Amino acid sequence: MNSSATASGYGSAPPRTPARIxxxxxxxxxxxxxxxxxxxxxxxxxxxxxxxxxxxxxxxxxxxxxxxxxxxxxxxxxxxxxxxxxxxxxxxxxxxxxxxxxxxxxxxxxxxxxxxxxxxxxxxxxxxxxxxxxxxxxxxxxxxxMGAYVDQGGLDCKVSTFVRVPSSAIPSDAKITGTYVNNALAVEEAQAAGCDDAILLDSTGHLTEASTSNIFVVGAGGEVATPPATSDLLPGITRAAVLDLLPAELGVRVVERPVHVTELSDAREVFLTGTGVEIAPVTSVDHRPIGTGGIGAIATQLRAIYQEVVRGRCAAYEPWLTPVRPR
Ligand SMILES: Cc1ncc(COP(=O)(O)O)c(C=O)c1O
Missing domain, CATH: 3.30.470.10 (Aminotransferase class 4, branched-chain amino acid transferase, N-terminal domain)
Structure with missing residues (x-):
């Protein structure tokens, strides 16, 4: 975890103005x-x-x-x-x-x-x-x-002992408040262990997602993989955007396939994607460095292109943005 981070990498929010309306x-x-x-x-x-x-x-x-x-x-x-x-x-x-x-x-x-x-x-x-x-x-x-609220220096994630609620119990493609007890327990456990966020597995030891984001893993051979929608996860809208951006903008092919937790140990890069976290590199898991322990090349480039897209600097992705008309 970057030294400028708070106890949790998720605590570095800028001052908030209360909503007026x-x-x-x-x-x-x-x-x-x-x-x-x-x-x-x-x-x-x-x-x-x-x-x-x-x-x-x-x-x-x-x-x-x-x-x-x-x-x-x-x-x-x-x-x-x-x-x-x-x-x-x-x-x-x-x-x-x-x-x-x-x-x-x-x-x-x-x-x-x-x-x-x-x-x-x-x-x-x-x-x-x-x-x-x-x-x-x-x-x-x-x-x-709300600006960026995740530690920009990289996250330390804990592999949770809490299994992700399976979609056979509560549909995981629906964003249901009650399901988030599972996520909160996992985050609590992760933070008690000195980590920033939790990576939740399914009952077979495959990755599902982090507490509020999806996960991408760059293998030792360079293959980029992300668990498929059938892996008990919320199929994120940022995940969908990243599945488009990686091949189109960075020339990086991504496979959607079950990813076993053991693949984390020799991963070159791991990063999370979500509306809140945006593109968040994971630089260690259970305090063990991923790759060199720094932010990887793919996450670095992806984060940059993501910012270009959301700020309206890429004409090709303007359809992803709906302008707010001032009153
Ligand atoms: C459990 C969970 N998974 C994944 C995501 C990422 O989804 P999105 O990219 O649509 O924000 C979120 C955030 O909404 C989430 O809460």
Whole structure:
């Protein structure tokens, strides 16, 4: 871990300006006015779904553009459907709400957007119990300024003793709040061991993902591999972007195949991809260096091209950006 990092490589966030305006229950409101009761069903059973989306400051130093907005909203729709939550908005409408929220907050800096749909209360006539049908739902979106928050010097990850919740137990392609107990336990264990993040395995010892990101491994022979969607992971939108960018921009072929944990020991490079972490090199696993222990060539180049893309400097990838129209 880089010496400038905090105890966790995930703790180096810039000062945050509290969000001034949130979207809740169909209206733009002051977030301080949102009230939820302890009866909220999602609190009891983890029956919520969410997204993490980033909007990036563009090169004019003023305007924001949202990275792959409609891919995130489509995943939100799918996640909500898995829990029988009716969002009540078409993707286009949701997109407009997100853009309006950003325009109203006018943060003028990189921003993180968190849509959250959650089960609220039993509808009249519905019997008490753990259930999905007959339960009302609520939908909120918050946004807050957030730059890079992962240690830029490389992460030390722990291979978790907690097995990733298999998709046979909870669908892993849905971003369900309750599933994240698994991730939080794994991070807690990793940080207690002095690491930054956890790499979770499936029950056969194959890599699934890290706590909030997908994983790529560059083998000793130079092959770049990432676990397939069938490896009990959330197929990330950043992962999809990286699967496009590596061959197209760096001429690097990637294979999606099961990756066994033993492959980490002779990996040349390991890096994580996710909306929050962006492109985060892993320089050691369980305190043992990966490769030379420095940031590898592929991660270095990928991080650079990723920044070019999200800042709107690559015409070819402009369709991945949705501009925020100022009010
Ligand atoms: C468990 C998990 N895996 C992977 C990812 C990466 O997904 P994305 O690139 O869509 O942010 C995330 C973040 O959303 C996550 O929480």
């Amino acid at each position: 949130a979207f809740h229950s169909g209206e733009f409101v002051d977030p301080a006015t949102i009230r939820l009761t302890t009866g909220t069903q999602a609190l009891h059973y983890g029956t919520g779904v969410f997204e993490g989306i980033r909007a990036y400051l563009q090169d004019d130093g003023e305007s924001l553009a949202v990275f792959r907005l409609f891919d995130h909203l489509e995943r939100l729709r799918r996640s909500a459907a898995a829990l029988r939550i009716e969002l009540g908005y078409e993707p286009e409408e949701l997109g407009e709400i997100v853009l309006e929220l950003l325009a109203r907050n006018a943060f003028g800096q990189d921003t993180y957007i968190r849509p959250l749909a959650y089960k609220l209360a039993l509808e009249p006539g519905t019997a008490f119990g753990v259930r999905l049908r007959g339960v009302s739902a609520e939908f909120s979106i918050t946004a807050l300024p």
